[in-house]
Amino acid sequence: MNDHDGQSHAGHSHGSNANESKVLIAFVITFSFMVVEAVGGAISGSLALIADAGHMLTDAMSLALAYGAFRLGRKPADIKRTFGYGRFEVIAGFLNALTLFIIFFWIVYEAVKRFTEPKEILTGPMFIVASIGLVVNIAVYWYLTRGDSEHVNIKGAALHVMGDLLGSIGAIAASIAIYFTGWTPIDPLLSVFVSLLILNSAWRLLKNSLHILLEGAPSGLSASIIETHILETIPTVAKVKHVHIWSLTSGSTLATMHIALKPAADPRSTVKSVEQELDKKFGIQHATIAIDWDDVDSQCAVQ
Known part of the structure; x- marks a missing residue:
């Protein structure tokens, strides 16, 4: 990375x-x-x-x-x-x-x-x-x-x-x-x-x-598109919510979101996978991923 x-x-x-x-x-x-x-x-x-x-x-x-x-x-x-x-x-x-x-x-x-x-x-x-x-x-x-x-x-x-x-x-x-x-x-x-x-x-x-x-979403991008893509490509993610995307300037897109993990998912590797997928698919190189622990199963491996 x-x-x-x-x-x-x-x-x-x-x-x-x-x-x-x-x-x-x-x-x-x-x-x-x-x-x-x-x-x-x-x-x-x-x-x-x-x-x-x-x-x-x-x-x-x-x-x-x-x-x-x-x-x-x-x-x-x-x-x-x-x-x-x-x-x-x-x-x-x-x-x-x-x-x-x-x-x-x-x-x-x-x-x-x-x-x-x-x-x-x-x-x-x-x-x-x-x-x-x-x-x-x-x-x-x-x-x-x-x-x-x-x-x-x-x-x-x-x-x-x-x-x-x-x-x-x-x-x-x-x-x-x-x-x-x-x-x-x-x-x-x-x-x-x-x-x-x-x-x-x-x-x-x-x-x-x-x-x-006004920090609007870049053309062709929306919270629902990102949410659907993450859920389809990252198997350890159970839920994606509170997605915000905006452009700082031309060619520089930022994003923040909360994710919930599936049972036995590794938090660090999951967050890293989400960051990599956002960069590869949407060109988002600056993303802040927060884990929503209220929706995380007790079997999730916290490291």
């Missing part, structure tokens, strides 16, 4: 370091181009570009927050925080989702203003900046989603970048349409449409991170 745990912790540490490096590099690229896109949007007068720059600003902020969360997550547990600081990663994912909602409402507000007060748009600079932005966002998204793409912090950052990518496509389409037709309302219309595309993803991320913060 010790060797297995050592390998698991080493793998987790390696994955966290890789994710941390990805987030830092993505932040540098995103922040740099955000400045370029904001200037391009101001010069061309395009709301689509300004909206995309706004997305990239929140991206840069969320990536910086994610990087800080990874750094804090490596801090060891202390007397006040016995589980360490790993949950900062989930908080970062939750805040990332909230910023996506804020940006959406801001874009809708700006779009309504553009309908009542149309502005001249320079399609040349708009097209060039949006095209460069598309290439940059594709590169950053590809880089972020290599490896551990299901990590809540990486997923949150990737969703932001996906919003930027769609924003760049919208800005390119708007610049082409305005150049050939002169119909400027397409610029704010496409801005709102792009924001709607990422709203569903933002909602899923918000629910996922909030579910972890």
Whole structure:
């Protein structure tokens, strides 16, 4: 068990370091181009570009927050925080989702203003900046989603970048349409449409991170599933109750439960078997197993 745990912790540490490096590099690229896109949007007068720059600003902020969360997550547990600081990663994912909602409402507000007060748009600079932005966002998204793409912090950052990518496509389409037709309302219309595309993803991320913060059971797991599996696979267990399962952060599931032993069962070996089965079947590497002695037969071998 010790060797297995050592390998698991080493793998987790390696994955966290890789994710941390990805987030830092993505932040540098995103922040740099955000400045370029904001200037391009101001010069061309395009709301689509300004909206995309706004997305990239929140991206840069969320990536910086994610990087800080990874750094804090490596801090060891202390007397006040016995589980360490790993949950900062989930908080970062939750805040990332909230910023996506804020940006959406801001874009809708700006779009309504553009309908009542149309502005001249320079399609040349708009097209060039949006095209460069598309290439940059594709590169950053590809880089972020290599490896551990299901990590809540990486997923949150990737969703932001996906919003930027769609924003760049919208800005390119708007610049082409305005150049050939002169119909400027397409610029704010496409801005709102792009924001709607990422709203569903933002909602899923918000629910996922909030579910972890509220210590909900991981997806696909429930107390009844664990109870049934333990009773079917560990012959010395008579009863399983008071099962609680939750995620500390992405990829780190914890559990507590009470078990009753069958007659002549060895308590130590039974608890060890339950711990091993939880790890093997459900990936639960941190489990607290209590023996319910009120339900233990008097013939049980206490050692």
